[in-house]
Amino acid sequence: MASPAASHQPGHMAIPLIDLSPLPQSPPDAEAVQRLAAEVDRACRQVGFLYVSGHGVSEEEMQGLVGLTRRLFDLPQAAKDGLDASKSALARGYNSQELGKHSCTPEDGRQDVKESFTLGVERAAGDPRPPSPMHGPNQWPPEALLPGWRAEAEAAFSRLLGVARLMMRALALALRQPEAFFTDKCNDPVAQLVLFRYPPTGGGDAERGCGAHTDCGFLTFVCQDAPGIEVQLADGSWFAAPSLPGTFLVNLGDLAQRWTGDVYRSTMHRVVNRSSSETRHSAVFFCNCNFDALVETIVPAGSGGGTGGCAGNGSGDDRNTEGGAGGPHMYPPVTAGKYILEKLGLMWD
Ligand SMILES: O=C(O)CCC(=O)C(=O)O
């Protein structure tokens, strides 16, 4: 049985759908872009989740992403075990259902009911860019087992990066910054594509595909083939966020909340596959900035702390409370990589 807090109001009533297509338009339609920025600002303050359309990825390419996910998890168990994430210093590769713990879910003694497979940004030996502990080799399924899979996954990864960069432009405008404010900090990003398979549990809230959590990083993009993701709104109720054809579901992570002085929201969400027969697949792209990108508080306009200015030398402690109430919080500057590693309980000097 669903808990009394769960709501079955359709999620898209609460989560706005925003068309990003005015951004790449040439010549630009200044009014449409301004409207878009205002919509993004409102969504980020009020919900922390939004659907985006007009992102440049075709319906067929989105289906292809889900297809990649299915093909990977359809491999025989022994082949998946051969790609076990425990063999990767970056925890990339396959996690079986038995190990299905989400790194950002607070410990509650329960396991997530899911399989996952993680890919990240690779870096060739001798690459001249500054070292980062979050770049490195993937574990690829052997070509003979999944012909063409690697090439398709690499193409999907770079398309997702394109969507993320578009969203970053929208976010910069929402914050009244230059349009390239975030993309300039994202030319060598820490990014991961995580593929998930959630078996049907048919159950209520006690069964979980992924426990309630916020994402640690900057921006997350979800492509899903069936319902399952649920979002907690400010009043504590849970809303299902269904798959809307042709859209990505986007959410802000803790880094985005911190960047905006807790005015924009990194919202709690979870996955429960309530179906009794259908398996759910999702492809989730976690896009952060460059490892060494400097994160200095930007106060969104009209939040009581200035008008969209940077406030990098604030002296506040590292609080991470709900956005809005009590005005923006000024955080000391931090690099994106250091922040995320600390969130994940990892260290880097
Ligand atoms: O599978 C999904 O739709 C979302 C999973 C999720 O929230 C996460 O891995 O952070």
Ligand SMILES: [Fe+2]
């Ligand atoms: Fe998440």
